[in-house]
Amino acid sequence: MSQDKSQFDFNDRYGIKPARTWVRYAAVTAVLGAAWLLWAGLHHAQPALRSELISFITQDPRNPEIRYSIYREDGSQKVICTLAARDFDMNVVGQIEDTIEAGAKDVQRVISIPTRADAVNVGIERCRLIP
Template sequence: MPVENDQFDFSDRYGITPARGWVKYAAGFAIVGGAWLLWAGLHQANPALRYELISFSNEDPRNPEIRFLVQRADGTQEVQCTLVARDYEKNVVGQIDITIAAGKTYLEPRYIVPTRADAVNVGISRCRTLP
């Protein structure tokens, strides 16, 4: 009787090979996903219009002052921003739309937002370029 040192394996006996068909689909998905991720990162890294709150002063709760940053890629476009003042319960107590004329691409404007009640904070709701 012959003696075998190898382990008995049903896969060898019946010709079953390991399934690795998913590898090409995973590689294709990784290539497409990586390309999209690269495109999205580069596209969003330099937006046409960027705005950010720098500070606000609440010395007079009925007339809080806001200072913010506006940076636009094209200095020939006008920008309209909506500034909002809120009270302690986050209710809107003041809102104004301001228009920034065409000119410089980097601005740090200051505005006073009149309110109907005492405001706790002031923020930028949105900014957009005008056609």
């Protein structure tokens, strides 16, 4: 009887294959994860309301001006934006709510914010849609 140089294996003799079921679960999880990541990226890349600070002027520190734009998907909705002016220590020294009526989808505004102390910067706190 000739001896084979390879090691004898009962799994080969009886046709037992090693279990690799984890590969299927890993593949399914990877496909679902990639699909969710793609959906989340595309869904949050185009929000219903976007606001952008264009510039601000603090020549009069008690009455700074802000220029900003908003874009809304549905022009029939009203938008309320909260604008705030801050001092050197980043304390809010003035805050107003600017109401933008229904109309154009893309709107630029220039608003003056009255303050109780000298302001050094102005920003958009948040904008929200009002149905």
